[in-house]
Amino acid sequence: xxxxxxxxxxxxxxxxxxxxxxxxxxxxxxxxxxxxxxxxxxxxxxxxxxxxxxxxxxxxxxxxxxxxxxxxxxxxxxxxxxxxxxxxxxxxxxxxxxxxxxxxxxxxxxxxxxxxxxxxxxxxxxxxxxxxxxxxxxxxxxxxxxxxxxxxxxxxxxxxxxxxxxxxxxxxxxxxxxxxxxxxxxxxxxxxxxxxxxxxxxxxxxxxxxxxxxxxxxxxxxxxxxxxxxxxxxxxxxxxxxxxxxxxxxxxxxxxx
Amino acid sequence: xxxxxxxxxxxxxxxxxxxxxxxxxxxxxxxxxxxxxxxxxxxxxxxxxxxxxxxxxxxxxxxxxxxxxxxxxxxxxxxxxxxxxxxxxxxxxxxxxxxxxxxxxxxxxxxxxxxxxxxxxxxxxxxxxxxxxxxxxxxxxxxxxxxxxxxxxxxxxxxxxxxxxxxxxxxxxxxxxxxxxxxxxxxxxxxxxxxxxxxxxxxxxxxxxxxxxxxxxxxxxxxxxxxxxxxxxxxxxxxxxxxxxxxxxxxxxxxxxxxxxxxxxxxxxxxxxxxxxxxxxxxxxxxxxxxxxxxxxxxxxxxxxxxxxxxxxxxxxxxxxxxxxxxxxxxxxxxxxxxxxxxxxxxxxxxxxxxxxxxxxxxxxxxxxxxxxxxxxxxxxxxxxxxxxxxxxxxxxxx
Numbered sequence: 001x002x003x004x005x006x007x008x009x010x011x012x013x014x015x016x017x018x019x020x021x022x023x024x025x026x027x028x029x030x031x032x033x034x035x036x037x038x039x040x041x042x043x044x045x046x047x048x049x050x051x052x053x054x055x056x057x058x059x060x061x062x063x064x065x066x067x068x069x070x071x072x073x074x075x076x077x078x079x080x081x082x083x084x085x086x087x088x089x090x091x092x093x094x095x096x097x098x099x100x101x102x103x104x105x106x107x108x109x110x111x112x113x114x115x116x117x118x119x120x121x122x123x124x125x126x127x128x129x130x131x132x133x134x135x136x137x138x139x140x141x142x143x144x145x146x147x148x149x150x151x152x153x154x155x156x157x158x159x160x161x162x163x164x165x166x167x168x169x170x171x172x173x174x175x176x177x178x179x180x181x182x183x184x185x186x187x188x189x190x191x192x193x194x195x196x197x198x199x200x201x202x203x204x205x206x207x208x209x210x211x212x213x214x215x216x217x218x219x220x221x222x223x224x225x226x227x228x229x230x231x232x233x234x235x236x237x238x239x240x241x242x243x244x245x246x247x248x249x250x251x252x253x254x255x256x257x
Numbered sequence: 258x259x260x261x262x263x264x265x266x267x268x269x270x271x272x273x274x275x276x277x278x279x280x281x282x283x284x285x286x287x288x289x290x291x292x293x294x295x296x297x298x299x300x301x302x303x304x305x306x307x308x309x310x311x312x313x314x315x316x317x318x319x320x321x322x323x324x325x326x327x328x329x330x331x332x333x334x335x336x337x338x339x340x341x342x343x344x345x346x347x348x349x350x351x352x353x354x355x356x357x358x359x360x361x362x363x364x365x366x367x368x369x370x371x372x373x374x375x376x377x378x379x380x381x382x383x384x385x386x387x388x389x390x391x392x393x394x395x396x397x398x399x400x401x402x403x404x405x406x407x408x409x410x411x412x413x414x415x416x417x418x419x420x421x422x423x424x425x426x427x428x429x430x431x432x433x434x435x436x437x438x439x440x441x442x443x444x445x446x447x448x449x450x451x452x453x454x455x456x457x458x459x460x461x462x463x464x465x466x467x468x469x470x471x472x473x474x475x476x477x478x479x480x481x482x483x484x485x486x487x488x489x490x491x492x493x494x495x496x497x498x499x500x501x502x503x504x505x506x507x508x509x510x511x512x513x514x515x516x517x518x519x520x521x522x523x524x525x526x527x528x529x530x531x532x533x534x535x536x537x538x539x540x541x542x543x544x545x546x547x548x549x550x551x552x553x554x555x556x557x558x559x560x561x562x563x564x565x566x567x568x569x570x571x572x573x574x575x576x577x578x579x580x581x582x583x584x585x586x587x588x589x590x591x592x593x594x595x596x597x598x599x600x601x602x603x604x605x606x607x608x609x610x611x612x613x614x615x616x617x618x619x620x621x622x623x624x625x626x627x628x629x630x631x632x633x634x635x636x637x638x639x640x641x642x643x644x645x646x647x648x649x650x651x652x653x654x655x656x
Binding site for chain 1: 300301302303304307308309312344345347348349350379381385388389390391392402404409410411412431454456457458459497499503505506507523524525526527529541542545570571572573651652653655656
């Protein structure tokens with residue numbers, strides 16, 4: 001817009017204008033015997049997010065602090081962490097909304113630790129890829145809209161941003177690594193609902209298992225943690241209902257035979 | 258050690274600095290040409306400009322009137338990306354909407370320029386535009402349909418990197434370049450590799466290279482200085498605002514000259530409004546000016562009135578690495594095309610190449626041009642294969 005913009009005016013983490021907040025940040029490097037916490041003080045403003053604070057710590061206080069981030073609006077799923085013991089996307093978690101006087105930031109749970117706040121996503125994708133859900137779905141917005149010539153139907157990206165917060169929050173994943181987990185089960189329901197060329201029956205059968213849809217204890221922690229309205233627990237319940245229906249139909253067919 | 262290995266195995270080794278869309282596409286191109294490739298990135302993949310961009314798959318229409326070269330690049334690469342990365346785009350097309358009499362007066366120039374650049378544009382009357390996008394400002398006068406699309410700003414680059422890995426490339430996130438290593442040569446200096454710090458271990462080490470590619474985007478100048486050379490980068494940030502609610506399925510652009518707040522993109526259950534433009538020297542500390550946020554709401558709601566009352570999900574800034582002389586006022590006057598610099602030619606530094614400028618949409622072409630320069634330097638006659646080579650799914654990157 002204009003060249004007069006002061007690069008330090010209105011920045012999310014502005015020095016001197018906000019209040020000083022203490023951050024207790026989880027630290028670990030490969031080869032360390034044990035993790036520890038480091039404390040940093042950051043001046044925050046009304047609009048400062050936890051991601052802004054981490055970025056300010058890295059660029060002004062400790063360049064070795066390591067964390068994942070990419071899109072800054074909770075669409076990529078990379079900056080999932082635990083803030084004061086709750087799963088959160090750092091980029092849309094505003095420091096002003098946190099009640100505690102000290103902000104504790106830790107990596108997501110139930111995933112292999114790489115360094116500091118970074119976890120290895122290989123385990124997440126190993127579960128997710130077993131289902132193989134497409135990235136696109138039919139758009140469910142503006143149903144009255146008529147697509148233009150050349151566009152057969154409006155499409156949009158699936159809500160799941162593959163952040164892993166549901167796996168971090170799930171009490172079963174924490175105790176039993178064999179459980180397929182909420183993200184993959186939510187993806188399975190999407191394939192059943194809208195296969196887009198995939199084999200929905202095979203996915204339904206694959207997840208009809210004591211380590212899949214039937215392992216969930218209905219704690220709904222995953223749906224609580226999800227930043228993107230996926231509601232994995234709700235979808236696991238839908239999977240169960242469909243699987244129960246299938247079982248009943250097979251049973252009745254056998255009886256008739 | 259890696260240099261010795263590369264010589265032992267025959268293929269030259271290229272180190273790419275920068276794990277954004279460009280670096281990933283260069284890694285993919287060079288790996289397909291049979292080179293040994295290591296990509297290093299300071300943070301997570303796409304943590305710089307790439308991940309923060311609005312996710313537009315450009316038709317090129319935005320540049321058709323004033324920057325024909327960029328417009329032609331965009332429409333050509335738009336068509337190639339659709340072919341090599343199916344399933345990665347919301348292919349709902351885009352509308353340029355004329356809201357004012359001034360916009361309407363600009364329409365013939367715009368429409369003719371699109372056709373001249375090879376962009377398949379279609380004129381849309383007011384009533385039809387409102388059927389396509391019911392949330393558009395009912396005061397709109399006319400519109401033009403173009404083959405815009407949207408991408409996931411992280412997941413498309415992951416496909417390039419997943420494919421590069423499958424073809425032998427090594428991708429090292431959380432690995433920061435701290436120095437470019439060099440020896441004296443008859444013509445000046447010759448780059449021998451990169452000293453890095455691995456932030457997952459806290460330890461430093463050297464990586465040997467036959468050629469180092471600087472694909473650091475807005476940090477390209479910082480990296481170039483490590484090799485004692487200069488690149489004319491103008492860092493030009495712009496602001497983006499994501500609001501709750503998906504107010505359109507198509508990409509909605511304002512039909513007038515490039516300006517602030519002239520685009521609204523759907524993204525999952527959000528709408529993203531962009532953008533503004535200013536210049537800075539420091540890509541590590543990007544401002545999010547409050548008056549720019551207000552301007553996004555104002556301009557965005559001129560096209561889609563419901564935006565005015567929408568709840569903010571996030572506000573952030575992304576830094577465009579434009580090519581141009583310092584002293585530009587806002588960055589808008591600079592071309593959006595790209596340039597590959599071989600620093601041997603003017604500055605006597607052998608084995609060091611910088612790629613900068615460009616657009617997310619033109620990353621493959623940027624990579625092709627860069628890989629051509631790298632292969633020419635290494636005396637290799639290996640053609641580019643990325644125009645037709647299908648990319649692996651993004652989920653393969655972490656697997």
